[in-house]
Amino acid sequence: DAKTTQPNSMESNEEEPVHLPCNHSTISGTDYIHWYRQLPSQGPEYVIHGLTSNVNNRMASLAIAEDRKSSTLILHRATLRDAAVYYCILRDVETGANNLFFGTGTRLTVIP
Amino acid sequence: DAGITQSPRHKVTETGTPVTLRCHQTENHRYMYWYRQDPGHGLRLIHYSYGVKDTDKGEVSDGYSVSRSKTEDFLLTLESATSSQTSVYFCAITPSGLAGESEQFFGPGTRLTVL
Numbered sequence: 466d467a468k469t470t471q472p473n474s475m476e477s478n479e480e481e482p483v484h485l486p487c488n489h490s491t492i493s494g495t496d497y498i499h500w501y502r503q504l505p506s507q508g509p510e511y512v513i514h515g516l517t518s519n520v521n522n523r524m525a526s527l528a529i530a531e532d533r534k535s536s537t538l539i540l541h542r543a544t545l546r547d548a549a550v551y552y553c554i555l556r557d558v559e560t561g562a563n564n565l566f567f568g569t570g571t572r573l574t575v576i577p
Numbered sequence: 578d579a580g581i582t583q584s585p586r587h588k589v590t591e592t593g594t595p596v597t598l599r600c601h602q603t604e605n606h607r608y609m610y611w612y613r614q615d616p617g618h619g620l621r622l623i624h625y626s627y628g629v630k631d632t633d634k635g636e637v638s639d640g641y642s643v644s645r646s647k648t649e650d651f652l653l654t655l656e657s658a659t660s661s662q663t664s665v666y667f668c669a670i671t672p673s674g675l676a677g678e679s680e681q682f683f684g685p686g687t688r689l690t691v692l
Binding site: 497499501507508509510511514552556567568569570 | 618667
């Protein structure tokens with residue numbers, strides 16, 4: 466199963482952009498790239514997902530490399546409420562739910 | 578808000594006792610999931626369901642069983658709880674299609690301690 470690699474932790478200053486990287490060198494053509502985040506003592510929260518093209522929504526942007534072997538979640542202006550663990554995961558549309566894998570994610574600290 | 582509730586939210590039990598956790602959704606979604614979260618392991622899929630009475634195993638299914646007799650409820654049972662099953666358990670749903678194409682929404686979690 467295709468897995469992802471993320472840095473264990475990152476720091477950012479408040480109101481600055483944050484780029485969270487994710488490597489997925491064994492990604493298959495049918496894997497969607499999903500990002501979730503988890504605030505302390507809460508369940509994971511969906512952030513964004515994409516397949517090949519860059520994606521934008523109200524929370525963040527997702528930049529996907531042309532070869533799809535890496536991606537970057539971009540928070541345009543970090544706030545203290547963005548301090549969380551961010552998970553980059555792959556979801557295979559063909560095999561369905563059986564290979565969901567979250568990993569340990571990147572802990573983002575936002576410095577006031 | 579995907580209308581997902583979990584009960585109980587906290588439970589302490591003893592080794593060898595049966596435990597059932599309940600996930601309830603109000604939106605009539607077809608796909609439901611149970612995960613466990615442990616330090617150093619992230620989230621791991623236990624079982625999932627793709628419809629009433631249709632379930633399948635995930636990555637860490639040993640020691641767990643599930644049932645789905647109604648669309649809105651997905652039950653996770655530990656037949657004989659062990660200390661290794663001390664964890665935080667999350668229920669999740671996907672509103673449409675297979676998980677690959679759809680965002681997933683999570684419940685608030687159940688913290689289970691097995692003494």
